[in-house]
Amino acid sequence: GENVGLHLPTLSVQEGDNSIINCAYSNSASDYFIWYKQESGKGPQFIIDIRSNMDKRQGQRVTVLLNKTVKHLSLQIAATQPGDSAVYFCASIAGGTSYGKLTFGQGTILTVHP
Amino acid sequence: DTEVTQTPKHLVMGMTNKKSLKCEQHMGHRAMYWYKQKAKKPPELMFVYSYEKLSINESVPSRFSPECPNSSLLNLHLHALQPEDSALYLCASSQDGFPPNSPLHFGNGTRLTVT
Numbered sequence: 001g002e003n004v005g006l007h008l009p010t011l012s013v014q015e016g017d018n019s020i021i022n023c024a025y026s027n028s029a030s031d032y033f034i035w036y037k038q039e040s041g042k043g044p045q046f047i048i049d050i051r052s053n054m055d056k057r058q059g060q061r062v063t064v065l066l067n068k069t070v071k072h073l074s075l076q077i078a079a080t081q082p083g084d085s086a087v088y089f090c091a092s093i094a095g096g097t098s099y100g101k102l103t104f105g106q107g108t109i110l111t112v113h114p
Numbered sequence: 115d116t117e118v119t120q121t122p123k124h125l126v127m128g129m130t131n132k133k134s135l136k137c138e139q140h141m142g143h144r145a146m147y148w149y150k151q152k153a154k155k156p157p158e159l160m161f162v163y164s165y166e167k168l169s170i171n172e173s174v175p176s177r178f179s180p181e182c183p184n185s186s187l188l189n190l191h192l193h194a195l196q197p198e199d200s201a202l203y204l205c206a207s208s209q210d211g212f213p214p215n216s217p218l219h220f221g222n223g224t225r226l227t228v229t
Binding site: 032034036041042043044045046049089093099100101102103104105106107 | 118147154155156157158159162170204206212213214215217218219220221222223
């Protein structure tokens with residue numbers, strides 16, 4: 001089945017630093033990837049997405065990189081702010097027997113120190 | 115504020131109670147989802163409705179009963195739950211039917227405690 005996981009469960013950075021959150025996936029049939037931010041007491045909030053025909057996509061202060069060769073996804077946050085502190089999940093729309101299901105990775109806790 | 119509204123925000127129920135969770139969206143989305151999230155874990159899919167029809171049931175126990183009265187509403191009826199069912203229940207919607215071709219939009223969830 002689909003397995004979307006993260007290399008680092010926690011990340012602690014100083015305000016103003018750049019943050020990189022990594023994610024590995026196992027289903028080579030996955031073709032749509034989404035990053036979500038979840039703050040305490042709230043639901044997952046959409047940050048940015050990328051489809052498998054792209055290797056990079058940029059938003060406001062965020063960039064997602066996709067390396068299909070090694071099945072790796074990363075989220076880069078520029079000039080990290082205390083308000084960026086949250087749990088970050090990568091998720092993918094699965095292929096194969098889990099076709100169409102949005103499956104989440106384990107999550108990374110990002111803590112930004114002022 | 116999220117565009118997917120869930121009520122109630124918190125719910126405490128006994129194992130013999132019957133309660134319902136409600137979800138509403140007015141974005142014209144045609145697919146709606148229930149996810150369950152335990153503490154410090156990722157959300158896990160429970161049910162998917164597409165164009166008001168049940169498309170996916172992830173082998174969820176029958177004590178959870180979903181209902182989609184119309185394209186804007188999604189309910190989750192609860193009966194004879196167990197303490198291990200205590201969790202955050204998240205509703206989501208996506209623009210097109212299932213499978214989604216755009217991001218899922220999540221509500222802030224109902225925090226359920228079963229005593």
